[in-house]
Amino acid sequence: MIYMGLQSLLQILPFVLLSLSAGCSYGRSLEDRFSGVGSSADELQERDVLWSSREVVNVRDFGAKGDGSSDDTQAFISAWKAACSSSPAVTLLVPNNKVYLLKPVTLSGPCKSHIIVKIKGTIIASPKLEDWDGTNRRQWVMFSGIKNLRVDGGGTFNGSGQRWWKNSCKVDKSLPCRVAPTALTFYSCTSLEVHNLKFRDSQQIHVSFEGCTNVKVSNLGITAPESSPNTDGIHITGTTDIRIKHCVISTGDDCISIVGGSRLVTATSIVCGPGHGISIGSLGADGSEEHVSDVLVDTAELGGTSNGVRIKTWQGGRGYARNITFKNIVMNKVENPIIIDQNYCDSSQSCSEMKSAVAVSGVTYKNITGTSATEVAVDFDCSKSFPCKGIVLQDIKLALAGGGPSKSTCENTDLSKSGTVVPLPCTS
Numbered sequence: 533m534i535y536m537g538l539q540s541l542l543q544i545l546p547f548v549l550l551s552l553s554a555g556c557s558y559g560r561s562l563e564d565r566f567s568g569v570g571s572s573a574d575e576l577q578e579r580d581v582l583w584s585s586r587e588v589v590n591v592r593d594f595g596a597k598g599d600g601s602s603d604d605t606q607a608f609i610s611a612w613k614a615a616c617s618s619s620p621a622v623t624l625l626v627p628n629n630k631v632y633l634l635k636p637v638t639l640s641g642p643c644k645s646h647i648i649v650k651i652k653g654t655i656i657a658s659p660k661l662e663d664w665d666g667t668n669r670r671q672w673v674m675f676s677g678i679k680n681l682r683v684d685g686g687g688t689f690n691g692s693g694q695r696w697w698k699n700s701c702k703v704d705k706s707l708p709c710r711v712a713p714t715a716l717t718f719y720s721c722t723s724l725e726v727h728n729l730k731f732r733d734s735q736q737i738h739v740s741f742e743g744c745t746n747v748k749v750s751n752l753g754i755t756a757p758e759s760s761p762n763t764d765g766i767h768i769t770g771t772t773d774i775r776i777k778h779c780v781i782s783t784g785d786d787c788i789s790i791v792g793g794s795r796l797v798t799a800t801s802i803v804c805g806p807g808h809g810i811s812i813g814s815l816g817a818d819g820s821e822e823h824v825s826d827v828l829v830d831t832a833e834l835g836g837t838s839n840g841v842r843i844k845t846w847q848g849g850r851g852y853a854r855n856i857t858f859k860n861i862v863m864n865k866v867e868n869p870i871i872i873d874q875n876y877c878d879s880s881q882s883c884s885e886m887k888s889a890v891a892v893s894g895v896t897y898k899n900i901t902g903t904s905a906t907e908v909a910v911d912f913d914c915s916k917s918f919p920c921k922g923i924v925l926q927d928i929k930l931a932l933a934g935g936g937p938s939k940s941t942c943e944n945t946d947l948s949k950s951g952t953v954v955p956l957p958c959t960s
C-alpha cells in the first residue's frame with residue numbers, strides 16, 4: 533500500500549470531518565464502512581432498538597444560550613439531571629450551529645436509564661484560567677460513574693488551549709510544572725460508546741478513559757498544533773476491553789497513550805501525525821507498579837511523528853507490559869519507528885540507573901513498512917536486570933528516508949525474527 537503522506541492526509545481530513553458531521557443520526561453505515569472490528573449486524577440492530585424512539589432533553593430548554601460567551605454550565609448540569617433521572621430513557625441534545633461555553637463540569641451517574649448525549653454543536657472551554665481555581669485542574673468536562681452511555685453527534689469540543697500552553701513549564705521553563713485539564717474525561721463508566729466527535733486545541737489530553745470497562749470508540753477527529761505541550765489525543769488508563777477504530781489524530785504529544793491498569797485494548801485504522809506516535813506508557817514512574825497487557829494496534833498510518841510505536845518505562849518501576857502486537861503499520865518519515873525505551877526519563881533532572889524495572893515481554897511487530905527519519909529505525913533499549921523477552925519482528929521493511937541504510941540497536945533484548953526484516957535485527 534502506498535503511504536498516505538501529509539498532503540493526502542490533509543486531503544482526506546475534510547472527508548473524514550464531513551463524514552463525522554454527517555453522522556448525526558446513528559451512523560450504522562459509517563460503522564459498516566470502517567468495519568473490521570465492528571459489531572455484528574445483530575448486535576447493531578439490538579442497539580438501534582435500544583437507542584431509538586426516545587424523548588429529547590434539549591439543553592436550550594434549560595437556559596443554555598449557545599452564543600459562545602454566556603456561561604452555559606448551569607444549564608448543562610440541569611439538563612443532565614433531568615436526562616439522568618428520567619425513565620423512560622431520553623436523548624440529551626446539544627443543538628447544532630451553536631457554541632456553548634462551559635466551565636469545568638462533572639456529569640455524574642448512576643442514571644435511571646441508558647443515556648444518549650447527542651452533541652451537534654460546539655462546546656468551548658471558558659477562556660478564564662481562574663474558572664479552575666478551587667476545582668480539579670485536571671478536568672474540564674467529565675462523565676463519571678455511568679452505565680450504558682453513548683456520546684456522539686458530530687459536534688466539537690474546543691479546549692481553547694492556547695492560554696494553558698503558554699503557562700506550561702515545557703513552553704516557559706521559568707514556570708513550575710502544573711497539570712492542565714483534559715478536555716473530555718470518562719471516569720468509571722461501563723458499557724460506553726463514543727462516536728463521531730471532533731476535538732480541537734485541548735488544554736492537555738483531548739479525551740481520556742479512566743477506570744472504564746467495555747468501551748467502543750470510533751470516528752474521532754483530533755487536532756492541536758504540533759507545538760502544543762502534553763496534548764495527547766486518546767489516553768487510556770485503568771481501562772479494560774476498549775476498542776478504538778477509525779480515528780484521525782494530529783497533535784503535540786502521543787496520538788494514543790495506554791498506561792497502567794489497561795487490558796484488552798484494540799486500536800484499528802488510526803491515522804497519526806504530527807505527534808509522538810502510539811505509546812504504551814510511560815509506566816513505572818516514581819517506583820510505581822503498573823500493568824498493561826493484551827494490546828493490539830492493527831492498521832495505522834503514522835506520518836512525521838517523533839516516535840512510531842513505542843513502549844516507554846521508567847527505571848525503578850515494577851509490574852509488566854506484555855502480550856502486545858503492532859501490525860499492518862505504515863510509517864512515513866517517522867523518527868524511531870519501532871522503539872522500546874526502558875530508560876524513559878521525562879524530567880528536568882537526569883534519571884539514575886536502578887535495579888527494578890517494568891518487565892516487557894511478548895511484543896510482536898508484524899508487517900511494518902515505510903520510512904524512518906532517523907538512522908536507527910528499530911531501537912530496543914531494555915533494562916539490564918529485566919531484559920525484554922519474546923520480542924518478535926516479522927515482515928519489517930523500514931528504509932531510511934532520503935536513502936542509505938537504516939539500523940537496529942538493542943540492549944538486553946531476547947529477539948527473534950521471521951520473514952524479511954530490514955534493518956537486520958541486532959544481537960545483544
Ligand SMILES: *[C@@H]1O[C@H](CO)[C@@H](O)[C@H](O)[C@H]1NC(C)=O
Pocket residue numbers: 656659690691692732733
Ligand atoms: C477554538 O476556540 C477559539 C476561541 O477560544 C478559537 O479562536 C479557535 O479558532 C477555535 N479552534 C478551532 C480549531 O476551531
Ligand SMILES: *[C@@H]1O[C@H](CO)[C@@H](O)[C@H](O)[C@H]1NC(C)=O
Pocket residue numbers: 796797825826827828855856857
Ligand atoms: C493477547 O492479547 C490479545 C488482544 O490483543 C487477546 O485476544 C489474547 O487473548 C491475548 N493472549 C493471551 C495469551 O492472553
Ligand SMILES: *[C@@H]1O[C@H](CO)[C@@H](O)[C@H](O)[C@H]1NC(C)=O
Pocket residue numbers: 533831832859860861862899
Ligand atoms: C500490511 O499492512 C498494510 C498497511 O496496513 C496493508 O495494506 C497490507 O495489506 C498488509 N499486508 C499484509 C500481507 O497483511
